[in-house]
Amino acid sequence: MIPRAILERKVINHMSKQGLKFEGSNVEEGTLRFVGDGSTYVVKMLDETDGKPELISAALQSAFWAVKGERPYILVPKSMASMDELMAIRLHGIGLLLYGSHEIEELPPIVKHMRGDKKEDGSKVSVEHDSILHMLERIERLERLIHKMNEVDALVSRLERLEVLYGEISNKLLALEGARPLHIKTTVPDMPSKNNNPGSEIELPSFMKDNPWLDILAGKG
Amino acid sequence: MYDEDYKKRYVFGADYGTSEFKYGPITQGERPLAVENRGYFPEKSVLSQIMGVDREVVVGKDVTLFLESGAELATRLVYPMREGIIAKDDAKAWKVVKELTRYALEEFKPKGWGFNGFYVVAALSAVAPRYMYEMFFDMFDSMAKDAGLVHSATIIPQPLAVAIAHKKTSCVVVESGHGNTQFAPISRAPIRGAVIALNRGGSDANAIMAEILKDAGYGDLVAEETLVRKVKESLGLLPADLNSAITFAKNNPDAVRAVYAVPGTRLKIDLAENSWARFLVGEYVFNPNHEIFQSYFRRGMPRPRDTKVGDVVFYGMLDMAEAITTAVEKCPVELQPLLYSQILLSGGNFSWKVPEKLKNVCVDSAMKIKRMMAEKGIENVEVTMASEPQYSVWRGCIVYGYAVPASYSWSWEKMEGWMNFYK
Numbered sequence: 001m002i003p004r005a006i007l008e009r010k011v012i013n014h015m016s017k018q019g020l021k022f023e024g025s026n027v028e029e030g031t032l033r034f035v036g037d038g039s040t041y042v043v044k045m046l047d048e049t050d051g052k053p054e055l056i057s058a059a060l061q062s063a064f065w066a067v068k069g070e071r072p073y074i075l076v077p078k079s080m081a082s083m084d085e086l087m088a089i090r091l092h093g094i095g096l097l098l099y100g101s102h103e104i105e106e107l108p109p110i111v112k113h114m115r116g117d118k119k120e121d122g123s124k125v126s127v128e129h130d131s132i133l134h135m136l137e138r139i140e141r142l143e144r145l146i147h148k149m150n151e152v153d154a155l156v157s158r159l160e161r162l163e164v165l166y167g168e169i170s171n172k173l174l175a176l177e178g179a180r181p182l183h184i185k186t187t188v189p190d191m192p193s194k195n196n197n198p199g200s201e202i203e204l205p206s207f208m209k210d211n212p213w214l215d216i217l218a219g220k221g
Numbered sequence: 222m223y224d225e226d227y228k229k230r231y232v233f234g235a236d237y238g239t240s241e242f243k244y245g246p247i248t249q250g251e252r253p254l255a256v257e258n259r260g261y262f263p264e265k266s267v268l269s270q271i272m273g274v275d276r277e278v279v280v281g282k283d284v285t286l287f288l289e290s291g292a293e294l295a296t297r298l299v300y301p302m303r304e305g306i307i308a309k310d311d312a313k314a315w316k317v318v319k320e321l322t323r324y325a326l327e328e329f330k331p332k333g334w335g336f337n338g339f340y341v342v343a344a345l346s347a348v349a350p351r352y353m354y355e356m357f358f359d360m361f362d363s364m365a366k367d368a369g370l371v372h373s374a375t376i377i378p379q380p381l382a383v384a385i386a387h388k389k390t391s392c393v394v395v396e397s398g399h400g401n402t403q404f405a406p407i408s409r410a411p412i413r414g415a416v417i418a419l420n421r422g423g424s425d426a427n428a429i430m431a432e433i434l435k436d437a438g439y440g441d442l443v444a445e446e447t448l449v450r451k452v453k454e455s456l457g458l459l460p461a462d463l464n465s466a467i468t469f470a471k472n473n474p475d476a477v478r479a480v481y482a483v484p485g486t487r488l489k490i491d492l493a494e495n496s497w498a499r500f501l502v503g504e505y506v507f508n509p510n511h512e513i514f515q516s517y518f519r520r521g522m523p524r525p526r527d528t529k530v531g532d533v534v535f536y537g538m539l540d541m542a543e544a545i546t547t548a549v550e551k552c553p554v555e556l557q558p559l560l561y562s563q564i565l566l567s568g569g570n571f572s573w574k575v576p577e578k579l580k581n582v583c584v585d586s587a588m589k590i591k592r593m594m595a596e597k598g599i600e601n602v603e604v605t606m607a608s609e610p611q612y613s614v615w616r617g618c619i620v621y622g623y624a625v626p627a628s629y630s631w632s633w634e635k636m637e638g639w640m641n642f643y644k
Contacts, residue, residue: 159334170226205251207616213385214624216409220637221629 001048002099008032011043011075011097014104043097045075055081059089066093066109073097075104224627231372233339234618235325236379237318239302239399239422240569243615244325246339247623253615254328256281259300260317278313280321304400304420305346306530307353319360326370337643338365338372340627342618347378347396347403347411348418348533351633358631358640365642373639375622375631380405380416382617383567387607391556392563393545395590396614397506397570399423401535404548406560413636415551417544420535421509421525423570426453429505429514432522433498439490448483452490455481458583459503459573461592463511466582470497476578500582503573507589508540542593561599564590567607567614 011032012022020036034041042065044058055076062072073095076086086096086107096107208214229247236243238258245253260278279286284298301307301314308314326339343357354376361374380394384407391408402419406412430453431443442448456479460466470477477497481490492499505514509525518524525537536544549560571586584592587604594602607613631640 205616205619207251207386207388208620208623211385211388211620212390213388213620216390217385217621217624218626221626 004045004047007045007047007075007099010099010104011045014097014106015041015043018106039069039071041071041073043073043075046077046080048077048079050080052081055085059092059094062089062094063092071095071109073106075099078105227337228340228373228627229623231336231339232619232622233326233329233341234615234622235322235341235343236382236614236618237302237343237345238379238614239300239305239401239424241611242321242325243612245615246329247619248329251616252609252612254325255611256321256324257284258302258317258321259284259298260313260320262297262299262313276320278316278320280317281324302346302400304530304535305398305403306349307356309352309356315356315360319363322360323364323368323370326364327368330368330370336369338369340622340639341371341374342622343374343376344379344382344614344618345376346398346401346418347380347405347416348401348530348535349376349378350530350533354636361640362642372643373627373641375625375637375639377618377621377637378405378411378416379403379614380567381407381411382614382621383565383607383610385617385620386613387565387567387605389563389565391559392565393549393560394565394567395541395545395571397422397566397568399570402541402544402568402570404544406548406552406556408552408556408560410637412552415548416533417539417548417551418533418535419525419539419541419544420528420537421506423450423453423506423568425509425525426457426502426506426570428522429517430457430502432517432520433492433495433501434490436498437490437492437495442490451483452481453502454572455479456490456492456499457502457573458499458576458579459507459586459589460500460582461584461589462582463500463504463513466500467497467513469582470500503589506541506570507586507593509538510540540593541590542597542599545590545594546597546599558601561594562601562603564602564604565607566590566604567610569611571606571610 008025015032015034016022018036020034020041023033023035023040025032030045032043032045034043042062044062046054046058055074058074058076062074065072072093074089075097076099078098078100086098087110090096090107090110093109095109098105098107232247234243234245234247234253236253240258241255242258243253243255260280261284262278278299299313299317301311301317307318326341329339330336341361343361345353345357357376358374361371365371379398380396380403383394383396384390384392389407392406394403394405394407396403396405400422402422404417404419406415427446427449431449434440434443434449434452458466458477474494474496477499478491478493479496479499482488483490501513504511527537528535539547545564549557552560566586573583573586573589575583575585585606587606590604591602594604625637625639627639629638631638
């Protein structure tokens with residue numbers, strides 16, 4: 001078992017590296033206090049001899065500190081609780097400092113993001129880095145899709161303008177044909193090809209050539 | 222001009238024949254595509270497994286996949302145009318027609334921008350009642366809304382389409398299909414009040430062919446309608462005069478004997494001593510009044526009966542020459558000689574072969590009609606067989622759609638013009 005004094009030193013070293021200043025300890029409570037970033041950090045220490053009841057008690061006490069606006073952490077031996085249990089504690093805004101035979105490993109509190117989620121002093125709450133990256137990716141994807149939709153809209157507008165233009169040109173051609181001298185014959189209209197390609201021409205089917213019904217039917221209406 | 226140009230590119234002909242549905246756009250060239258005019262209503266689970274889709278009715282070539290279940294075939298396989306007319310409340314038949322139409326239009330729907338639906342010209346029987354026109358237009362409307370397949374549609378009588386395809390502006394078109402035969406005088410437009418219809422067509426020739434097969438010992442095959450039709454087309458003969466032909470057959474049994482080998486099978490159908498009956502098949506189509514047919518009626522073969530659909534009477538036993546004269550005599554007297562001089566026969570029911578060794582006793586359909594008309598004292602008759610009659614209606618549809626202006630709106634009074642669905 002690691003002696004409490006060594007544990008305290010390890011915690012103070014770790015928190016100092018994070019830019020926090022050691023304020024003092026409370027032996028009765030088993031806590032260490034630090035200040036920094038305009039906040040007070042309280043670390044509740046548990047030994048390897050402590051069990052689940054002590055962990056629950058520490059979590060409840062820490063939650064109380066969190067409500068008060070302090071930033072609670074619990075120092076726990078790595079072997080004490082499962083990751084699920086530790087995750088549940090973190091979800092209540094409590095950070096964890098895990099210790100074993102080597103260095104202390106910090107698991108920051110998981111902050112639920114709510115609209116207007118700000119501390120009373122105006123500082124922003126911490127947001128998990130992975131969540132931010134994920135959100136950014138989604139926003140970029142949306143931006144790409146919107147860009148593509150804009151391109152399609154532009155193409156549709158262009159096609160509609162071309163259609164109108166084609167209609168106008170056709171009407172002008174019709175007007176010109178109206179003024180055409182009788183001795184100039186009309187041409188056979190384009191026939192679509194077998195693959196419906198409107199650009200190419202093929203010969204009229206035999207049943208249409210010299211068919212007297214073409215004139216009779218064209219005069220309908 | 223724009224509409225006109227567009228229309229000429231996307232005219233689509235649809236011939237709703239009693240036996241086959243022929244379809245295709247103007248780009249198809251000389252011949253349409255054809256599928257049997259029928260649909261199969263499979264059990265949903267079977268359909269899902271085989272087709273991978275959830276369609277209520279299967280049409281086109283896929284129908285063949287379902288024909289193994291003989292017991293239920295009659296109820297599940299629906300031929301919607303059996304008599305050229307679909308009853309208003311025959312929901313299954315309408316579903317088949319709609320699915321066939323969708324199947325045909327989607328097959329040719331071009332990809333990409335610029336396509337606003339086909340200009341569909343549908344050809345129906347000359348005796349199709351008005352409600353069929355209304356229901357077809359409703360069907361095209363839904364296809365325009367649901368899938369953009371139809372821009373505009375029009376419906377024309379099949380005999381008019383035949384006359385157009387054969388470039389005849391004044392004539393009597395005799396269109397004989399599977400279920401009935403229509404006699405339609407035409408003079409630059411159908412003379413609707415003069416149309417005569419017979420309740421007799423290729424199916425009746427099939428019926429007597431089936432009786433002949435039973436007599437020859439092939440009764441187990443007569444339930445297969447397609448097979449009976451093929452035997453009829455191969456072995457059936459049209460006699461110049463039935464009595465003379467039967468006498469010839471009795472005296473020359475080997476000359477009339479023929480064997481039909483069913484393609485792709487080991488089955489050979491030999492009529493043997495019943496080969497003389499081959500002449501009955503053709504004769505029955507043209508004139509079922511010979512006393513020899515009475516024995517078939519007595520044994521249970523249904524006699525073609527007069528029926529009335531809407532205002533139209535379908536005559537059962539009228540012979541073809543009588544039907545032609547009845548139709549022509551409903552037209553102005555001045556026009557009648559012109560109509561007699563241009564009788565146009567169309568439809569698969571007129572495709573009778575004349576074997577070389579039987580050319581003294583057999584005739585083709587044109588000669589048969591000419592002889593029958595002469596017997597009634599009508600001379601100066603010219604009868605023409607439509608070339609490739611199975612395609613005539615579709616070809617007429619294409620010419621009609623190509624020529625009638627897009628701006629000519631449908632008129633219920635004249636029963637012509639375009640019903641526009643493109644918004």
